[in-house]
Amino acid sequence: MTEFEHASIVLCPAGPMLLRGKHEVLDADGKVHHTVRPVSAVCMCGGSAIKPWCDGTHRLLAARARDNDEPNAG
Numbered sequence: 001m002t003e004f005e006h007a008s009i010v011l012c013p014a015g016p017m018l019l020r021g022k023h024e025v026l027d028a029d030g031k032v033h034h035t036v037r038p039v040s041a042v043c044m045c046g047g048s049a050i051k052p053w054c055d056g057t058h059r060l061l062a063a064r065a066r067d068n069d070e071p072n073a074g
C-alpha cells in the first residue's frame with residue numbers, strides 16, 4: 001500500500017464518504033462542522049436529514065431506485 005496505515009477518506013459506492021480522524025467539513029452554506037467520532041460519514045446522496053452527515057437515507061433511495069427499475073413495478 002502506501003506509507004499510511006489506512007486511508008483517511010473512504011468513498012462508499014452509492015453511500016457516504018467516511019472520514020477517519022479529525023476533520024472540518026464545510027457545508028454548502030459555508031458552515032464548518034467538526035468531526036467528533038473516530039469515523040464520520042458525510043452524506044454524498046443529498047438525501048440526509050442531518051446534512052452534512054449521513055443518516056442512512058441513501059439505502060432507502062437505492063431500494064426505491066431498484067423497485068422502480070423492476071419491469072413489473074408500478
Ligand code: FES
Pocket residue numbers: 014015016017042043044045046047048053054055056057058059
Ligand atoms: S449518503 Fe447516506 S444519507 Fe446520503
